[in-house]
Amino acid sequence: MSIKSLLAKPFAYFTYLTIKKWAGQPLKTQEKVFKDLIQQAANTQFGKDHKFSEITTYEHFVARVPIRDYEDLKPYVERVVAGESNILWPEKPLYFAKTSGTTSGAKYIPITKESMPNHIKAARNAILMYIHETGNSSFVEGKMIFLQGSPVLKTENGVQLGRLSGIVAHYVPKYLQKNRMPSWETNCIDDWEAKVSAIVDETFSEDLTVISGIPSWVQMYFEKLQKKTGKPVGDVFKNFNLFIYGGVNYEPYRAKFEDLIGRKVDSIELYPASEGFFAFQDCQTEKGMLLQLDSGMFYEFVEADSFFHEQPKRITIKDVKVNVNYVMLISSNAGLWCYNIGDTVQFTSIKPYRIIVSGRIKHFISGFGEHVIGKEVECALQEAMASENVSVSEFTVAPQINPESGLPYHEWFIEFEKAPENVSVLSLKIDRALQEQNSYYRDLIEGKVLQPLKITTVQNNGFQQYMKSIGKLGGQNKLPRLSNDRKIADALQKLSVEK
Structure with a gap:
């Protein structure tokens, strides 16, 4: 066992204790996040427009700050994109995560020096919690592949912009750099089919132990790998035993993956988005992902059935119930305020607060009032x-x-x-x-x-x-x-x- 594998276990235990502490006092944790956000943004343009200096309670916040989606927040975002400082959050953001919206065209989601570390820490902690729970740390010795967007960034008015996964690629810890695949050059290929083919050529002879990505695109990688080698993925990578995924529900893909791999492997579900890293699977035996309550994000929820009412009721984690479909709203240290990320979630547990993603508030069928999600x-x-x-x-x-x-x-x-x-x-x-x-x-x-x-x-x-x-x-x-x-x-x- 390598030094890296040995050191991973005490680091994992320390992480477990840290998470256990804030997860064990969720209301206090969220109250502190709320107060810190209001205080730090009080002198921004948004803070002045909404009288943050007068907000001392959650009720004050609800009265002053309405629910917004990207289109509603766009006038502020456009000023940030144009190069202005202190609009949604102090100073300028470090990055814009550029996403393609269905109604708003390209979206520019700010990532600040305060919010960026949370994207990295949450992904790292998900792996460390797995190590603590299972005792398995041997995979850190092998190669790890992350199927992600191009890390090539552009600059607009002094702020770099790109896909979130491409931005995150610049923050891979040094202790993982030698293990990380594919190569930087391959990762920069724009055409996805050409990129996956290049990744197959680059990895089929390596000792991959961890594979990460959106299931539908990892499936394409597996199929191309199997076609090239004529073997199940589990035979190509004999020490591959951990799949890390996010973006979509894995269950519809699970049987297909097990067939492609040739055996079952452990998996860790993540809930990352350009707006923040909201949750990760902290336990292999419990359903749902642990909501990140200490990561610079204050959460609000609205029951999905009433979301399109004129004045839907907003609640905090204090009043949520399990198995109810909620629209999740966030206020964050990236400068998003009561922001509708578009996802619906359900709580599987409130001790601790764990969630599953149940769908998109705009992705449903209700031609006749059925509201299927x-x-x-x-x-x-x-x-x-x-x-x-x-x-x-x-x-x-x-x-x-x-x-x-x-x-x-x-x-x-x-x-x-x-x-x-x-x-x-x-x-x-x-x-x-x-x-x-x-x-x-x-x-x-x-x-x-x-x-x-x-x-x-x-x-x-x-x-x-x-x-x-x-x-x-x-x-x-x-x-x-x-x-x-x-x-x-x-x-x-x-x-x-x-x-």
């Missing part, structure tokens, strides 16, 4: 797959409101790795499972307002072709599980087996 379709598919010996590469769901004949229905676009013997049987099983997940949907089926869902089979690599056609192949780009319109559905229709 991402978590529900994923669970329904997973349940049906288990009984049908089916493997799915990718899927998305959209409403068919005006069918050529019959009642409206939900149309599921599925790319199968292993297709069912009878698609109609699978459709009915998914539909029954979805009815169990969502009582409104069940009422619409039983009331003959909707007919049971229908599956449209997408051709092999069809989803990749679609993502490539819209310029979002690879990196941090993710396909919505749900859409309330037919934009994605109409494009996938052209890539269906039945076309």
Whole structure:
């Protein structure tokens, strides 16, 4: 066992004690974060506009600072992008994480000198908590691969900008630099397909122990690796035993990954975003990810069912309940204030506070009031797959409101790795499972307002072709599980087996 592996264990124990301390006093931790944020931003333009100097309670904050999304915050962000200081947070940000928005065009999310360390610390702590829990630290001796965006950054008015994963690539600790893959040159390749091929060529003969990335894009890497070597990934990398992922739910991919790898491996789920690193899986035996309460972010929540009301009720962690679908709002030391990140979450535990990501507040189907969310379709598919010996590469769901004949229905676009013997049987099983997940949907089926869902089979690599056609192949780009319109559905229709 190397010195690095030996030192990892006491470091992991120290990290565990630190996390245990703030997780054990969550309300006090969040109250301190709240007060620090208000005090530090009091003399910024945003702070002056919203009278931060007069805010002494959470109720004052709610009265003065409304819920905002990026479009609402954009007038302030544009001033920061133009080079002004002290607008949303003291001084200028260190970076802008540039993301592609669906309604706002390109988004520029500020990352400050105060917020940047939290992105790095949370990812590190996730691994250390795993080491403390399992006692497994041998993987630190092998090579680690992180599938991420290009680290090449541009500069705009004195502030560097790029993809979040590319920015984070500049902060890989020195003790991991020798272990880290792919090479800097390969990481800088823009074309995702060319990049993955280059990564395969660079890594297939190495001793990889940790692989990290968004599951859909890691799957592409695994498939190319298997094609090149003719072996399961677990045989190519005999010491690979830890998969770290984020961005999407891993469960729909798990069976496929185990088939590609040839065995089960441990996994750690992360919840990073350009706006902040919100949570990570701190325990292999408990459901959910530990909400990061001490990372310069103050959290608020609104029940998703009432979010679009004129004045939805905002609450703090003090009043949340388990298994309720909430829109998560953050105020942070990056200069975001009561900011709607667009995700919905559910608490799986409040001692400590653990969450799962249940979907996107704008990604749902509710053509008839059913309000089906991402978590529900994923669970329904997973349940049906288990009984049908089916493997799915990718899927998305959209409403068919005006069918050529019959009642409206939900149309599921599925790319199968292993297709069912009878698609109609699978459709009915998914539909029954979805009815169990969502009582409104069940009422619409039983009331003959909707007919049971229908599956449209997408051709092999069809989803990749679609993502490539819209310029979002690879990196941090993710396909919505749900859409309330037919934009994605109409494009996938052209890539269906039945076309």
